[in-house]
Amino acid sequence: MSYYFSKILDDNFDDAIARVTARLAEAGFGVLTTIDVSATLKKKIDVDFQRYTILGACNPGFAYKALQAEDKIGTMLPCNVIVQETSDGKVEVAAVDPMASMMAIQNQALGDVANEVRGMLKNVIEGL
Numbered sequence: 001m002s003y004y005f006s007k008i009l010d011d012n013f014d015d016a017i018a019r020v021t022a023r024l025a026e027a028g029f030g031v032l033t034t035i036d037v038s039a040t041l042k043k044k045i046d047v048d049f050q051r052y053t054i055l056g057a058c059n060p061g062f063a064y065k066a067l068q069a070e071d072k073i074g075t076m077l078p079c080n081v082i083v084q085e086t087s088d089g090k091v092e093v094a095a096v097d098p099m100a101s102m103m104a105i106q107n108q109a110l111g112d113v114a115n116e117v118r119g120m121l122k123n124v125i126e127g128l
Contacts, residue, residue: 005125006094016091023124029057050085069109095121
């Protein structure tokens, strides 16, 4: 089982982030965090890295259901979506597969929530 879904876009990097954020919002996800990995690596260890941003996406209703099913699940939230430049000048967008990250937890109610979120995130990525 793969641990992510991805798609290559012809967009420029900033447009891809805006497009992903809009698609997530249409699916009921907000972006709680935005981490500019390339800027952080440059600042902290002075290395140059391709443009790479992590978006911490959260659907509040499903997060609430997950927290009700498993109180420590917050250690695995939010759902990360990455936007990164590829070596050929394109942009790759990838989202975590919640089912893959939840496999270690033996909780059927949580599995049901993760499966629903999986479908939603997969649709977001495929719809870009």
